[in-house]
Amino acid sequence: MYRAGVDIGGTGIKMGILDDLTMEKLWFKEIPTPQSGYEDICRAVRDAIADSGYGEKIRAFGAAVAGEVDAEAGVVVRSYNLGFRDVPLRAVFADLFDAVPVSLCNDADAAIVAEARCGALAGTQAAVLLTIGTGVGGGVVLNGSLFKGGQGHGSEPGHMLLRYGGKQCTCGARGCIEAYCAATRLAEDAKRAQLGNDAKDVFNAAARGERAAQEILASYIDDLAAAVASIANLLGPEIVVIGGGISAAGELLFGPLQAAVSQKTFAKRKYSIVPAVNGNNAGWIGAALL
Ligand SMILES: [Zn+2]
Known part of the structure; x- marks a missing residue:
């Protein structure tokens, strides 16, 4: 069909x-x-x-x-x-x-449905997916199915607190993961450093070896790693899947992210962090x- x-x-x-x-x-x-x-x-x-x-x-x-x-x-x-x-x-x-x-x-x-049917979440019992684009969305797989939450509206990992009293988030609160980890943050940094207009420009410049872009990326990955580590500590997932536009960044993102998360989790536990197989689709x- x-x-x-x-x-x-x-x-x-x-x-x-x-x-x-x-x-x-x-x-x-x-x-x-x-x-x-x-x-x-x-x-x-x-x-x-x-x-x-x-x-x-x-x-x-x-x-x-x-x-x-x-x-x-x-x-x-x-x-x-x-x-x-x-x-x-x-x-x-x-x-x-x-x-x-x-x-x-x-x-x-x-995204969870797509990844569960034909992607990184196929066959998992406990997993987390974060979709990183203009905002940070996400969801949780528990006991092999999409966790709907106790009140029916799922979970909002993007609006967990990363910095108390921190940057204004789109949701009205301050310091949410989304305020620091959305692709929008990289786009803002790219403009400020005159590297371009969006997150992709930061990744491209970092790949070319431009120092300013590498610093922006390192700082971004540090925030994202703190967010992922916090979520991993709560759920102990088999894998953490990253989807959305950011997931196309490849090793430039996933290598350092994996290393940074392992430094931040309880007892330095390791969690596998992988891009969504269906990527931005x-x-x-x-x-x-x-
Ligand atoms: Zn928020």
Whole structure:
């Protein structure tokens, strides 16, 4: 069956179509997130998928959004990165995708579904996934399934405290992991050091041996390692999976991160930290599967 999925982030929208029998990715497109409201976002997604050539064959559509989602009601309760508050996104998509069942979920939950079906989380009993992009999302696998939390809204590892009274976070609190570990932080550092405009520019400059970029990266990894170590101390996971845009950074990130985490965990326990197999595609793939 052909399924379409979309991952709506604060700066970019990724979407694709896959065959759920073979898990073959048939089509993929990335567009910047329209800043003119959710209806324009939905229309842009519908138009792109209609132009894919698979429009008529799609039998299911799923949308993943960075933020708090009431999947049952099909409503984005709150998304700081998108500026959404009580947006009935599933109904809008259902209108646009006539007669195709539509689901809505949180982007980190979607990434977990994709990684569990065909990725780094396949077969794990206790694992953590952090999706690092404009914000930091995440989720937990416990006893082999996605942990829904005691109140039904999962967990928010990105908003655990990293520095008491620290930097302002998008959620209104101060010092959250997201305020220090989102790709946005690297983008800000890149601009300040005149290395470019986004996280990728820091990684590229560091790979070229530029001292300023290496220092920015080292400081970022130190913060991310503290966050991962703290989460690992709580859950003792088999693996920690890093998804989102950052996961494409490869050894430049994962080598030093692994070493730094092992220095910070209780009794210097080692935890395997790996990139999401579906990389930056995990969100839309999981949404399509849901
Ligand atoms: Zn926060």
